[in-house]
Amino acid sequence: MYAIEVHNVQKSYKNGVQALNGLNLTVKTGEIFSLLGQNGAGKSTLISILTTYLKPNTGKITMLGKDILKDSGEIRSYIACVAQRTSIDTHLSLEENMMFQARLYKIPKNEARKRMSTLIDEFELGQYLKYPVSSYSGGIKRRLDIALNMMSNPKILFLDEPTVGMDIQSRMTMWKMMRKIRDDFGTTIFLTTHYLEEADNLSDTICIMKDGKEIVQGSPFELRTYTRQDAIKVQFSNKENAKIAIPLLSKDFTQLTCTLQNDSILMDTTSSESDLIKVNKFLLKSQISFQGIEIAEPTLEDVFLRLTEKKED
Numbered sequence: 298m299y300a301i302e303v304h305n306v307q308k309s310y311k312n313g314v315q316a317l318n319g320l321n322l323t324v325k326t327g328e329i330f331s332l333l334g335q336n337g338a339g340k341s342t343l344i345s346i347l348t349t350y351l352k353p354n355t356g357k358i359t360m361l362g363k364d365i366l367k368d369s370g371e372i373r374s375y376i377a378c379v380a381q382r383t384s385i386d387t388h389l390s391l392e393e394n395m396m397f398q399a400r401l402y403k404i405p406k407n408e409a410r411k412r413m414s415t416l417i418d419e420f421e422l423g424q425y426l427k428y429p430v431s432s433y434s435g436g437i438k439r440r441l442d443i444a445l446n447m448m449s450n451p452k453i454l455f456l457d458e459p460t461v462g463m464d465i466q467s468r469m470t471m472w473k474m475m476r477k478i479r480d481d482f483g484t485t486i487f488l489t490t491h492y493l494e495e496a497d498n499l500s501d502t503i504c505i506m507k508d509g510k511e512i513v514q515g516s517p518f519e520l521r522t523y524t525r526q527d528a529i530k531v532q533f534s535n536k537e538n539a540k541i542a543i544p545l546l547s548k549d550f551t552q553l554t555c556t557l558q559n560d561s562i563l564m565d566t567t568s569s570e571s572d573l574i575k576v577n578k579f580l581l582k583s584q585i586s587f588q589g590i591e592i593a594e595p596t597l598e599d600v601f602l603r604l605t606e607k608k609e610d
């Protein structure tokens with residue numbers, strides 16, 4: 298069964314902005330699903346709909362087989378959402394916050410205590426128990442907030458840009474926590490992020506959206522192979538030299554699309570090895586001075602840029 302199925306969802310705001318425009322996506326049970334998109338793509342609107350704060354205008358959404366409009370009360374009992382603004386009471390300790398959360402979900406005290414100690418052990422939060430939450434940094438507060446939201450044992454956990462503004466060390470600790478949530482608790486994670494590296498590292502499935510619609514959905518590997526195209530990367534000493542060389546290369550290699558990327562030219566190719574030799578020969582013969590030449594495999598960033606730029610045509 299899918300954790301989430303979104304079919305042809307439209308949402309416009311009162312000011313006429315069409316935030317979602319026929320969106321489709323599916324999230325498998327027990328996976329980490331990342332939603333990527335530029336500012337204004339509609340990610341927050343979708344999270345608000347999936348967490349039942351907003352209603353779609355049209356379309357159908359089911360979560361764990363339940364209809365989001367008909368069964369919203371039941372759905373709320375098995376989801377949790379960590380928004381960008383922490384929901385944790387910073388004047389209380391982590392334990393006090395957790396026990397309070399348990400009361401909101403009517404979890405019996407004994408059971409709540411057991412669950413709290415499991416979560417504290419699993420996420421190595423013991424060192425943060427003594428002091429009020431206000432004394433901790435933003436990154437740690439974010440982790441505490443996630444632990445707090447795990448008290449209700451959600452089947453689906455929504456995380457809106459969980460690592461925004463964090464340094465790489467804190468981000469990696471957060472990634473470890475998310476993997477544990479998936480692997481040890483079996484919780485499906487639906488997250489939004491602007492960091493391609495994060496989506497690549499962490500996700501089982503990525504959906505890239507633009508202008509309220511999905512452009513592509515698949516595993517990080519599938520996405521790279523979706524636009525699978527190696528490129529010959531020719532590096533120059535500066536951008537000006539690369540700009541001068543672009544028309545020369547384009548003229549001789551009409552079948553390869555050339556694009557400027559900083560001080561390099563990328564030439565899309567399907568036969569990278571033979572084209573590398575041809576381009577290298579051409580550069581030497583034409584006495585075009587360059588710094589290096591190599592076969593570059595696409596990164597997720599290339600895929601993202603290619604897909605989001607293509608639709609702007």
Ligand SMILES: Nc1ncnc2c1ncn2[C@@H]1O[C@H](COP(=O)(O)OP(=O)(O)OP(=O)(O)O)[C@@H](O)[C@H]1O
Nearest residue numbers: 310312314316334335336337338339340341342343
């Ligand atoms: N409450 C609102 N009223 C009117 N328009 C809104 C409202 N919330 C969002 N929008 C508009 O809907 C579109 C989608 O916004 P949304 O916040 O869902 O995108 P996003 O992908 O989450 O962007 P970001 O990454 O910047 O948070 C944007 O054009 C935005 O200006």
